[in-house]
Amino acid sequence: MDWILYNGDLIKEDELKLSREDRAYQFGDGIYEVIRIYGGDFFTAEEHIDRFYESAEKIRMVFPYTKDVFHKMLHELVERNEVTDGQVYVQVSRGASMRQHHFPELAEPVLVASTKPLSRPVEWMKAGVKAKLIEDVRWLRCDIKSLNLLGNVLAKQEAHEAGCFEAILHRGDVVTEGSSSNMFGIKGGILYTHPATNLILNGITRRVIMQICKDLDIELQETAFTVDQALAMDEFFMCSTTAEILPVIQIDDTVIGNGKPGKVTNRLIEAFEARIGVSVNA
Incomplete structure (x- = not known):
């Protein structure tokens, strides 16, 4: 069973539990990226991560990790899952809170990332x-x-x-x-x-x-x-x-x-x- 990155921690896939009040589920209130892996290495990771942070800024979401820390977490996820040729999917929602359309005051962003093998077309x-x-x-x-x-x-x-x-x-x-x-x-x-x-x-x-x-x-x-x-x-x-x-x-x-x-x-x-x-x- 694969490992998943959840709010900075690597956990087993069956351990992942998301709230029904998560704004990704209720509003699509979040962003995502897909980064390609060739030969065990990221391709254009810096560009993807930069765009991820740009999207977060555009929707007025404060992402709680620096780019270097975020990159390191994704690298550890790929290593743990021993991905050679594949992809990383990463998304962050604005968080879980009682359903309301405007931004919740106390919710914290929820980060989830996973990997999968992928062949070239x-x-x-x-x-x-x-x-x-x-x-x-x-x-x-x-x-x-x-x-x-x-x-x-x-x-x-x-x-x-x-x-x-x-x-x-x-x-x-x-x-x-x-x-x-x-x-x-x-x-x-x-x-x-x-x-x-x-x-x-x-x-x-x-x-x-x-x-x-x-x-x-x-x-x-x-x-x-x-x-x-x-x-x-x-x-x-x-x-x-x-x-x-x-x-x-x-x-x-x-x-x-x-x-x-x-x-x-x-x-x-x-x-x-x-x-x-x-x-x-x-």
């Missing part, structure tokens, strides 16, 4: 995936990695029922992001992605890709594009912590490019793999 990288266009009806603070994910869940379910891997969300004509990913289109060798505003989550893998583009001298524009422009892209891909970089070869009924992962996308995948020290062909 190599076959999808090679073959590409399909996506479905769905209207983005979420709230207007998508930059906060909060526990309020019902809009994302409904979009993902609709895509799943249509036989698609992911939902491509759009507000009116403008593509924003995926239900659990960021979106990139490639036209004429130039990458396009929605700017990091309140309408999207500024993904950590998204940021890594932007760094890779600078290293490879690939032009990237943080410019919003329309649904019609998305369908006319030469290449298209999605990215996230767990999916890494996945080519999107079909959107609804429209085949993107020649229906296969494109050259620029594959080049980015290779560069990403060099950073994590593995290969899609391994």
